[in-house]
Amino acid sequence: MDFSLTEAERDLVELCRDFAQREIASRAPQAWHEARCPTDLLREMGGIGLLGILIPEEWGGIGMSTIGFVAAMEQIGAADQSVAAAWQAHATIGSLPLYLFGSDTQRERWLRPLAEGRALGAFGLTEPDAGSDARGIRTLAVRQDGGWLINGRKTFISNAGTDMSFGVTLLARTGGADGGDGDDRPTFASFVVEKDTPGFTMGPKMCGIGWRGLDTRELYFDDVWVADDHLVGDPTMGLGQFLRTLEMGRISIAALSLSLTQAVLDLAIDYAKQRVQFGQPISKFQAVQFKLADVATELESARWLTYRAAHLRDLGQPFQKEAALAKLKASRLATWAASEAVQIHGGLGYMLDTPVARFYCDSKVLEIGEGTNEIQHLV
Numbered sequence: 001m002d003f004s005l006t007e008a009e010r011d012l013v014e015l016c017r018d019f020a021q022r023e024i025a026s027r028a029p030q031a032w033h034e035a036r037c038p039t040d041l042l043r044e045m046g047g048i049g050l051l052g053i054l055i056p057e058e059w060g061g062i063g064m065s066t067i068g069f070v071a072a073m074e075q076i077g078a079a080d081q082s083v084a085a086a087w088q089a090h091a092t093i094g095s096l097p098l099y100l101f102g103s104d105t106q107r108e109r110w111l112r113p114l115a116e117g118r119a120l121g122a123f124g125l126t127e128p129d130a131g132s133d134a135r136g137i138r139t140l141a142v143r144q145d146g147g148w149l150i151n152g153r154k155t156f157i158s159n160a161g162t163d164m165s166f167g168v169t170l171l172a173r174t175g176g177a178d179g180g181d182g183d184d185r186p187t188f189a190s191f192v193v194e195k196d197t198p199g200f201t202m203g204p205k206m207c208g209i210g211w212r213g214l215d216t217r218e219l220y221f222d223d224v225w226v227a228d229d230h231l232v233g234d235p236t237m238g239l240g241q242f243l244r245t246l247e248m249g250r251i252s253i254a255a256l257s258l259s260l261t262q263a264v265l266d267l268a269i270d271y272a273k274q275r276v277q278f279g280q281p282i283s284k285f286q287a288v289q290f291k292l293a294d295v296a297t298e299l300e301s302a303r304w305l306t307y308r309a310a311h312l313r314d315l316g317q318p319f320q321k322e323a324a325l326a327k328l329k330a331s332r333l334a335t336w337a338a339s340e341a342v343q344i345h346g347g348l349g350y351m352l353d354t355p356v357a358r359f360y361c362d363s364k365v366l367e368i369g370e371g372t373n374e375i376q377h378l379v
Contacts, residue, residue: 003307009068015048016072020079028080028213032358035207037215039120039164041083042090046117050076054091054248055099059107060115066248066310070255077259078266081362082213084259085369088252089158089214090114093370094121096245097169097190101233110192113166122159124170124219125242127152132375134171134239135186139221141172143235147227148174148191150199154219161202161217167194168219171242174235187236191226199224210362247320248313249370250327254306257330257366260359261299264341267356268292271345288344295337302330328376331366338363 005013024041031038045051053069055061064072069091077084098111098121113119130136139152150172160168169192176186193200203218233241269292272283282288309322338360342349349356367373 001308001311003067003304003311005067005071006065009065009071012053012062012064012068013071013075016050016075019045019048020075024076024079024083028083029355029358031213032080032082033212033352035205035212037086037162037205037213038083039162042086042120042162043117043164045076045083045087049117050087051090051117051120052095052115055095055111055115059099060112066251066313067307070251070258070306070310073252073255074259074262077256078263080213081256081260081359082211084256085211085214086120086159088249088256089123090121092249092252093123093242093245094159094169096248097123097232097241098192100245101190101241103229105229106192106232110166118164119166120159120162120164122157122165122168123242123245124154124157124160124168126154126156128155131156132372134242137171137173137188139170139172141174141189141191143174144225147225148172148231150191150193150221150224150226152221154221156206156216157219158214158216160215160219161205162215165195165215167192167197167200169193169232170219170221171238174238188238188242189235190232190238190241192230192232193221193224193226197224197226208365210358210365212361246370247323250323250376251306251309251313251319253366253370254302254309254323254326254330257327257334258299258303258306260334260363260366261295261302261330261337264338264356264359265292265295265299267359268295268341268344271348271356275346282344291340291344295333295340298333299337302326302333305329324371324376327370328373331373334366335363 049062052061053064056063095114114121127137141148141150174187174189199222201220206216275282305326309319309326312319341356342360
């Protein structure tokens with residue numbers, strides 16, 4: 001199985017590497033410490049075509065392959081995880097539902113600005129009482145003349161509250177016991193709710209231990225009315241549509257995990273060569289060498305799984321299992337590798353003003369987002 005990059009993919013990787021080193025690495029750390037989403041960087045990424053990386057040129061994107069996206073993510077994520085997390089959420093679950101299931105009119109209205117980098121995309125699934133159990137969502141959309149009335153609450157939603165956010169595509173219950181239609185079987189649909197829609201409000205930016213530069217909020221829908229043309233896809237098959245999109249999201253989280261692991265490995269190697277104890281660099285000590293070798297070995301294994309899942313998607317073949325395997329392996333590795341890198345740095349690695357400490361804080365969420373690792377065991 002050949003995962004070699006095409007010339008176009010290599011050019012994209014070089015573009016991302018240059019932008020990441022020149023712009024993201026120098027500016028994003030301050031935004032992380034300030035718990036501020038650096039939309040200036042995201043706009044610049046849009047300006048060079050990255051926000052539409054998975055969308056065909058017909059709709060304003062650059063139509064890159066999944067393998068190309070993974071390779072690009074390795075470059076962006078190695079510079080800053082928050083910027084990369086915002087990008088992957090936009091490029092996958094924030095944009096793909098409109099591309100895969102939207103009408104041409106919807107694609108022109110909402111997808112094109114997302115793909116061209118003029119707006120930032122978000123998807124609203126998670127609720128206070130429903131995350132892994134997506135069928136347990138309570139946000140309800142009731143059919144009315146010419147549209148739908150939406151009531152509910154979403155939490156941990158990324159990209160919806162920035163100054164370049166267009167709104168959110170959300171999943172709501174449309175039928176079943178809570179749908180008032182006399183049918184106990186739950187049905188779901190996706191709807192676009194634009195930012196200034198009456199009744200749509202949001203809470204303040206949430207602040208976690210990592211991904212501090214990612215805009216994450218609670219969203220509230222109080223008698224939010226949207227017209228029929230805001231319904232994306234089938235009014236009863238929305239959950240299946242979202243789960244199909246989520247499969248790509250798992251590949252992107254795996255790629256993000258690879259980028260973090262490579263970053264902390266590089267930091268640990270550099271520090272081990274510089275740190276002198278007992279008259280020699282600690283890189284000469286077998287205990288440190290074994291840690292570095294173990295991380296490097298596991299990284300190649302996780303990288304193969306991730307690129308294989310991406311390759312299958314590019315071939316149009318089923319990749320659900322492979323995406324789950326890649327996400328499980330790579331995110332576990334990232335958390336462990338970050339811990340090992342901090343250990344090699346010693347007390348310095350515990351200080352928040354060091355890059356390795358930021359990566360350590362950012363690592364844990366990779367085992368939670370886009371489906372917890374416990375869920376990956378069941379896929």
